[in-house]
Amino acid sequence: MITVHGYAAHDAHSPLVPFTFERREPGPHDVQIDILYSGICHSDLHQARDHWSNALYPMVPGHEIVGRVVKVGAHVTKLKVGDFAGVGCMVDSCRACEACRDDLEQYCAEGATWTYNARERGSDQLTFGGYSDQIVVEERFVVKIPASLDLKAVAPLLCAxxxxxxxxxxxxxxxxxxxxxxxxxxxxxxxxxxxxxxxxxxxxxxxxxxxxxxxxxxxxxxxxxxxxxxxxxxxxxxxxxxxxxxxxxxxxxxxxxxxxxxxxxxxxxxxxxxxxxxxxxxxxxxxxxxxxSAIGGMAETQEMIDFCAEHGIVSDVEIVPIQAVNEAYERLLKNDVKYRFVIDMASLRTAVA
Amino acid sequence: MITVHGYAAHDAHSPLVPFTFERREPGPHDVQIDILYSGICHSDLHQARDHWSNALYPMVPGHEIVGRVVKVGAHVTKLKVGDFAGVGCMVDSCRACEACRDDLEQYCAEGATWTYNARERGSDQLTFGGYSDQIVVEERFVVKIPASLDLKAVAPLLCAxxxxxxxxxxxxxxxxxxxxxxxxxxxxxxxxxxxxxxxxxxxxxxxxxxxxxxxxxxxxxxxxxxxxxxxxxxxxxxxxxxxxxxxxxxxxxxxxxxxxxxxxxxxxxxxxxxxxxxxxxxxxxxxxxxxxSAIGGMAETQEMIDFCAEHGIVSDVEIVPIQAVNEAYERLLKNDVKYRFVIDMASLRTAVA
Structure with missing residues (x-):
């Protein structure tokens, strides 16, 4: 197992706090990513505070994830070590239903596996999101980020x-x-x-x-x-x-x-x-x-990233350290951001070191 | 002018009663129709009783009209005397907007002229509908009814x-x-x-x-x-x-x-x-x-009638005399009809004679 540092909510009413947990070692089709940036989506706040009455704690939010590939399984073909990679709202789906076959995993008939506040398929293991320093995801649910893009401003592309x-x-x-x-x-x-x-x-x-x-x-x-x-x-x-x-x-x-x-x-x-x-x-x-319309499938997410590279499009972001995530949530409630907070995960590594 | 006999509502609370009024003589593009059957649409009841707060009285309801052509203007090409003809919810539109040019007169940018409870274009003259023995309509808003169809069961096709x-x-x-x-x-x-x-x-x-x-x-x-x-x-x-x-x-x-x-x-x-x-x-x-979706354009209404002729489709109707229209409304409120009342306008002629 891989030891991962992050921030988690433990109930609907308390701030997010440092949290150490484990992720699986990458399997043959998996990609391990050192997370560099993680966007703060308004739905992170809703879920951390259980506004939708479906919270699973401890919850490590974050589904706008950009990082660097540090390890790949033997059968991974899309990415190699050193590539920049992105992970969005989903990390798995049934892969057999009509929607999955149509590259629209977000409409999976069984329900996609969300990046956090969900359980891994066929397991009780909670999924943990991008407010953390490492993530392991099957390559189908990872997109490749061209190095030409400003990485910190790429993170919100994965959801917004x-x-x-x-x-x-x-x-x-x-x-x-x-x-x-x-x-x-x-x-x-x-x-x-x-x-x-x-x-x-x-x-x-x-x-x-x-x-x-x-x-x-x-x-x-x-x-x-x-x-x-x-x-x-x-x-x-x-x-x-x-x-x-x-x-x-x-x-x-x-x-x-x-x-x-x-x-x-x-x-x-x-x-x-x-x-x-x-x-x-x-x-x-x-x-x-x-x-x-809900997010987009993985093939279209890659197409969107490539479109952004071609047209020089990224998000307008304000970078915050992970230690300021609770304050960022408060500002989010007042729409006080132009237009997306992104957590610089280096702040987590500095604190951990 | 043509003297026309029909039934009208004079306010929201009284029953429909016999009413005599005038229609224009047919112009060069007009068709004059002896009305044989007139369907009772639920919206007739809503409008006669001013449920939509837009009633114009006196109101002669009826927009599911089938009859026989008795006179045509000099430039009429679609119909000739003796043909069976139908009139639906509209009798006019601007004819110039994108919707009219696309044969979707029901979405006319200026608003179509409804067959009753409306005013003729550029005039204060009220339009009067099918609970009457004669109607005069420009040929664009008249469809041709194949003689092979059961006429009394055709009337509801014009709206329903x-x-x-x-x-x-x-x-x-x-x-x-x-x-x-x-x-x-x-x-x-x-x-x-x-x-x-x-x-x-x-x-x-x-x-x-x-x-x-x-x-x-x-x-x-x-x-x-x-x-x-x-x-x-x-x-x-x-x-x-x-x-x-x-x-x-x-x-x-x-x-x-x-x-x-x-x-x-x-x-x-x-x-x-x-x-x-x-x-x-x-x-x-x-x-x-x-x-x-709202009704259909006139070209599509003709297509629908022709489709019905090809497939032997008509409505399931219960025929009533015009004298029973108020009773029919009461039964309509109880959904007590399979599936459309149609007024046999011969009942009006008998009474008038």
Whole structure:
């Protein structure tokens, strides 16, 4: 076994604290990664604090993982020692169902094995995430990171990146289209960068005029303030696609009115009940759709990383030491980050040494 | 002007009563139709009683109209005197917007002109519907009815028929697919007939075991009782398309669980707020969509009529005299009809004579 140092939550109410645990030695298809950076996703906070009533403790969060390969199993072909590698939200799946065969492991019929707050397949062993110095993952669930990218700003691509890239690809966003990205946070800022790089005319849609100031820097062609009724009316029935990244319940109806006939709004953030309620007429008049999308499969995650390398895309990040993770969670609750915290795992090694 | 006899509502609380009014003489592009049959759509009741707070009185309901052409304008090419003709929910639209140019007049950017409870374009003149003995409509909004079809059972095709045919076509229902039709009423019974004729494996999904008895006669291959939790679980993630014809607010989440990945449930009946609320996870896990669909364009309405002629499809109807329309409304409120009331307009002529 490998001894691993990290930070863990032990219950819903206490801060994360240093935690030492063990991981398996790499098997023939496994990759062992020295973790360099680990992004802080809002869902880390939700799970560490058991907001979703499914917490398994001790919990080592983190599913936006970038590091260097230090060991590979005998049958590993995708990566070699010294490569930079990434791990996202999943570390396993059934590999036999239709979704897995279609490279959409996130929709595995048996349920994918999440990187943390889950149990390894066919075992009671908890999975432990990226707030740690080492991880061992089967190569199917590891992506290769080109050395040309700024590694610390790559970490959020593994969740925030693929969560926005995948629906933009699935609904075939491209040149000649007007695309709205609703909500500006970890997901939204990536959605803007991707939609722009795919060639669309990109409108950042936000409740906050303050956030609009970042719009053009991030790549947006226009800003639409959703609380401005006249502005919303001026954009009525003009969008080819809406990527809705808002992570809390909100009124979808005003956004549906922005869509052209036969177009779709994809939800990637709101996991809760949709309130106030959607009305049937928002869908029926104009034959519109509300859809959802979850992260992306491993093949598409690699495609997204390669797309980022090609277009020079990374996340906007603020680097924090692991010792500041609890403070970062508090700031996250106030949306006080542009646009993603990333833990520099060197801070853990220094402390351990 | 043409003097027309019909039945009208004069306020939200009184029964429909005999009403005489005038229609324009047919212009060069108009068709004048002697109305033979007029279906009773549930929306007739809603509008006559002002349930949607948009009633314009006096109101002559009826948008499932079948009759015989008695006069045509000089430029009419589609129909000639003596033909059987149908008129549905619309009698006009802007004809210039993208939707109209795409033969989807129901999504006209300016709003289509509805057959009743509306005003004629550019005029204060109210439109009057099919509970009457004559109607004059521009030929674009008239379909030709093959004489081979049972005319009295054709009337409901003009609304209930096209409302179900159009989404089944749009979402490309066909052989090899498992399709669910949710709700068994005027719309649902047509959805079953169409989906079967298109070659799908059709499952009638209903809350009521009683209604299931009609399933095989209507063409369903299976019946699924939506209140049977075990049966619903057995069908989880197995449907390629769901046509939801339920006309009142209801919980969509159990139906979303029936869909396969990347599939759609189309709403055609529920115009209200969707309560209890849809949850984001019902869409996100499996990349599923909820969509809406409204009737169909005029070209597709003609296609639907021709499809019915080819496949011998008509509605299951109960014929009533116009004098029984108020009683029919009361029975409609109790779902006491299999599956559509149709008014035999000869009853009006007898009374007038």
């Amino acid at each position: 990146g693929i969560t926005t890239y995948s629906p933009l690809r699935h609904w075939q966003v491209g040149p000649g289209q007007k695309v709205g990205v609703i909500g500006l946070g970890g997901l939204g800022h990536m959605g803007i960068k991707f939609a722009k790089a795919m060639g669309a005319h990109v409108v950042m849609i936000t409740t906050s005029p303050d956030k609009g100031r970042d719009a053009s820097r991030l790549g947006a062609d226009e800003v639409l303030i959703s609380r401005d009724v006249d502005a919303m009316a001026a954009h009525a029935q003009s969008f080819d696609f809406l990527l809705n990244t808002i992570p809390v319940a909100h009124d979808l109806n005003p956004y549906m009115a922005l869509l052209r006939r036969d177009r779709t709004m994809a939800l990637v953030g709101v996991l809760t009940e949709i309130e106030p309620p959607l009305t049937g007429t928002s869908l029926i008049f104009g034959r519109k759709s509300v859809a959802g | 028929g096209i409302t179900t045919y159009s989404p089944l076509r749009h979402w490309q229902v066909g052989p090899g697919q498992k399709v669910g039709v949710i709700g068994l009423g005027g719309l649902g019974h047509m959805g079953i007939k169409f989906a079967k004729a298109m070659g799908a494996h059709v499952v009638m999904i209903t809350t009521s075991p009683d209604k299931g008895r009609d399933a095989s006669r209507l063409g369903a291959d299976e019946v699924l009782i939506s209140r049977d939790v075990d049966a619903m679980a057995a069908h989880a993630q197995s449907f390629d398309f769901l046509l939801n014809t339920i006309p009142v607010a209801h919980d969509l989440n159990p139906y979303m669980a029936l869909l396969r990945r990347d599939r759609t449930m189309a709403l055609v009946g529920v115009l209200t707020e969707i309560e209890p609320p849809l949850t984001g996870t019902s869409l996100i896990f499996g990349r599923k969509s909820v969509a809406g």
